[in-house]
Amino acid sequence: MSQFLSVLRHRRFPVSLAAVAFALLGALPAAAQDSDPLTKLDPNSRNTIELLVDSASTLGLPADYLRSTALQGVALKVDGKRIVDAVRKKFSLLKTAYATLGPVGGEELKAAASVLYAGAKPAQLTPFKARQKDRNDLDAFVVWADLVTRGVPSEEASSAITKLWQDGASDATFNGLWNSVQSDILKGLNPGAALQSRIRETPERQPGNKVTPP
């Protein structure tokens, strides 16, 4: 205790304390930089990914989508080349989605890119360019991507989702359709047949119940 008090009384104590604090503050940015998972990549891959992310940002595309793709690759311990390929592919899909849908929100572009990645054709996104105010197509796109992933033929999934969308189906309708179809598929039904069967039951497809867009 006496030593501690003597240190406190020592004139150089505040100077030492300041020096230590300064050193810690100086070390913080370096520590933060080291914690970036992308530093685990080889320099070439990392530079390419940063270039792609910057390019997306400059074009007004959701750059976080590309960074997320890279981070997932790092988490799964995928080699740098595959990660760069994946980020490049996603960048290309974002540009295609943007060229098709126009200046929509970043989240919708990400969802549209997921649909394209699942196997949809860019032209199939075109009907979603015309949209009603305050309506987003996130749920429609997510359900669409899932259906294609589960084996529903791309044309059938596109046709069903587009028709529902044009009929003004709500998010709940899309989610309800997904629940029913995936349940049928789990029971062993053919994915395409499951969608065709369930789409006939959705309210928006029944005669006389068509929702008029505002």
Place this chain on the structure above:
Amino acid sequence: MNEPKVAILTFAAALLVPLPRVLAAQVVSTIEAGQYTVSDGVLPVSAMRVAPSIEYALPHATFSAHGSAFVSDQNLQLADGIVSGTFTSPTVYGVRAEMIGNASRAVDDRSLGTDQVDVQTRVHVLFHQHGGVWLGGGVARPWRVAVASSANVTDAGAWTKIGDALARFGTATFTTTFTNFSFTKIAAVDDASSPDLSCAVAATPSANVAMRAMFSVAAEPGAACERQSRFSDLEGTMHWEVGTIELTASTGYRFGDSYDVTPDSKRWSTGTATVWLNDRIAIVGGGGRQPALPLRGLPARSFGMAGLELAYWPMNHGGVPVSLPRAPLVKTFEMHTLPTGMQKIIIHVGGVETVDVMGDFSDWSPLTLVRRGRDLWELSVPLSAGMHQIDVRVDGGPWMAPPGTPTAHDSYGGDVGLIVVAPDKATPQQ
């Protein structure tokens, strides 16, 4: 058509029937066909062999059946068959109990078939799914082997798994097992072929026990005694999975005196390789030497095999079917918006030690859920409005899309769950 042929063909046909996916997530079936060569046994030197297997896995129980048959004289002959059931307790603080039951039949030729039922209990201590040790004990009851009694079996083992399924060098699992067999065996009082095989020095001669030959022992009826036998097997196994290739190699050493351990069963090594051409078809090949099974009266043998394996796996697409996905263990996955705007992830899964999620919201860093009940796991995370990707894993297993969420393929050969958070349910931005 003889009885084994009907049984094998029925079993093989059943494997080809498509199962509903809700079951497929828990069923693995394979059928292997190829050339099988064996020496030192009574089986044909080289024969066409068919080996079907099926496994049905539940969260706390696994049932499996394996068998093999060979074509001899244009007839299908049963070589062996085994039906197994394993019951596993939930893991509590890394400790898990296991009960294993097997019923098996081995046919060495058309006249000699032996059956065995064995039951064993094990206690496992797991170290975060990267390794573990176990201690077990049980009893094996052979039938139609007159020279051996029931055997007490005790075993201990350790295993460790290194690597990552997606890494360049894949995963390697090393297992070491020490098994001790203790049983009473009937032996000849005087064995002309080898004094070691006689029980002249045995302590408990029995009166007028009917004698049957085992291995090369020759004796007169009535000239027999009971002798306590004991031997131990130390075996090391390495299983390596990398890309589309699986390699398994094992080697072992048998401890015991010369009465219980024949010279040809002192040491053994086997190796098999499987190369998956796609997720349903693989080329398999292997060979080596198997030790004798004294409890069943089966001699040591060398073998070699090469053939094709057809598999029906619970895989959605691509990938190498090297292990059962663990995500089917997850019963439910839910997300609820808290008053604070945070999203609470609720997962029901029992009998596991850890549950992790990761996604774009965590910059793909694993977040461990907190156990709130016997099978209830929870975690609150901030989620902005929009689409999010999420994966879940249990007990450090493979990352998979959680059940009950729309799913899409990711860029790296796996799947991710897709979640949409509405603006009115999103976590307020800081």
